[in-house]
Amino acid sequence: MAKIGIKQVAALSGVSIATVSRTLRNPEIVSEKTRQKVNDAVKKAGYKPNKMGSSLRTQESGNIVVIIPDVTDPFNSGIICAIEREAQKLGYSVLLGDTQNDPKRAEQYAEMVEYGQADGILLFSYNLPIDVTPDENGQVNLPPIVNVCESTAYENIHKVMVDDEEGARKATQHLIDLGHKRIAVITGNENTTTNQNRLAGYQKALINAGIELDDRLIMQGNYQIDSGVEQTKKLLLFKDRPTAIFCFCDLMAMGAVKVLHDNGYAVPNDMSVIGFDDIKFAEFTYPAISTVRQPVDEIGKTCMHQLYKLLKDKPAEQYIELKTDLIVRDSTGPAPKG
Amino acid sequence: MAKIGIKQVAALSGVSIATVSRTLRNPEIVSEKTRQKVNDAVKKAGYKPNKMGSSLRTQESGNIVVIIPDVTDPFNSGIICAIEREAQKLGYSVLLGDTQNDPKRAEQYAEMVEYGQADGILLFSYNLPIDVTPDENGQVNLPPIVNVCESTAYENIHKVMVDDEEGARKATQHLIDLGHKRIAVITGNENTTTNQNRLAGYQKALINAGIELDDRLIMQGNYQIDSGVEQTKKLLLFKDRPTAIFCFCDLMAMGAVKVLHDNGYAVPNDMSVIGFDDIKFAEFTYPAISTVRQPVDEIGKTCMHQLYKLLKDKPAEQYIELKTDLIVRDSTGPAPKG
DNA sequence: CTGAAAGCGCTTACAG
């Protein structure tokens, strides 16, 4: 049995290949009768139009690539899941671009659109893996791309962001409201914009409450669970220990809680811990982690829609900012007396 | 600036497009001098060969699709990460096929190879989303596919499996060795082969130790964290409570530990809990979860290599079984006296 | 409403 192409279907239904193509792509411009014949033949032959053929002709791969540091991070995998669901609805397939924090890999993935392998990019990085030096005409040739969660310095790029500063402010304020005065943070990777914004939110909340900033309470983490462990250990060494720790992601909060337990501290009675993200497991740890929820589904959906608009040459908002929610669970409580 | 295609490069270097193509794909059959010229032109023009063009010609998309139930599951995301790393080394890109447990979606992803969108499939399911009824000549037309972790009933398919039964046996034996006699399990989705094999391993260990099987101790979970929570609650209601719970994945073990804590049980003093998988966070929960490690990186690497062999028409092993390791941490301890 | 033809951007068998 030879492979079924458009030619075979055309022969089977007694029309030209042009008409077969039209029936499949623009049924409304084909007569009812012909349409019927063709559709019957398509079904009978089990014809599946070859994507490479149509892609080459239309100059659209039908793929988008999502460039993201680490699929293994539960926040990221949640986002990817949301993107994929939305992409499918819009008729796109998603290529996975897990950079594993390697800029070279990011560049390779970004090049996929130059190679015609993908039509657009969803970029979760503060680092633009694309050359934006203007050409001789002062023009920058940017592929369809939307920058998500992390913000690139380059301005002329569509962005879907989360109000990290406000989120961090709310988390810190929550601790302040509970009577905490010595509030430590465990940060994410230094250069990320999420980290910088969350740090700003933390500091503003403290200043606003008239609490003096103490740089010793700012511990450098990296959004990974072990850094939550390591930095918390350092914090426990202090003579003037903090009474609360604000971790810039839930994973690090898990690590912090772990260390606290291991060393005989009750959470939240001896020490409060709050995270950021609201990953799926945050409510299932013991104690359930208070956190700042990022609207994962909305982020995924929104950025995919924005990219879709760019791909279809429709007007898209230059900048969209999504809101967070403070989720109070069991890992935060009143500051211990004394 | 017009788009740079092979024609422009050919013109720039004063050779035919055929020679440009050869220089890029088979440099060794091109003269040193020509090669130089062409490579210079390629670099100067910033030429990126169009993938759709070459794919159409070679009939290879250069993509593989991984069909997996839920990227959001940390075990799965670990696997995907490993696959992607390996795929890239072998020159393939990976299309994400998150089925969200919907068979329709699985079929759609599987069809990607019929549409020429992907060259092969990595299938993490006991359900074959492909029609294998033989055609008039008794032939089954199977795309390049390797079945991973979960096993399909269809035999003529290459498989990379994990010795789930042995893994479950080891976990159960570990509990038996600690003096436990009433050992409950919280299973995964009923129909999955992983679940069936783990259940068999559990039962064999008990029988082997002369412990009577009690079906009431078999709780139906679904590999999701909430089912660990729900089923543990039911277990605690029993008058003759178990002293240990073997969860068929770490996520459910996290849920179990959570419920135990919430209800005042100390783990492992009052109740031991052991998981399966060894996801990244298993060691960072409190207490750190004892578990059965699946060789995630090896699984990802091996299945990708197997698929690669199929794609390149090289001989590939029909069946590969990978081993697990028992990882004893802090969530399992001696059975309480009494 | 439909067909014949051009062409998307490559690769490769064939000939020299």
Added chain:
DNA sequence: CTGAAAGCGCTTACAG
């Protein structure tokens, strides 16, 4: 070692 040409499987402007 290199070029001219065919062709991968489609879509679509053009003509009728």
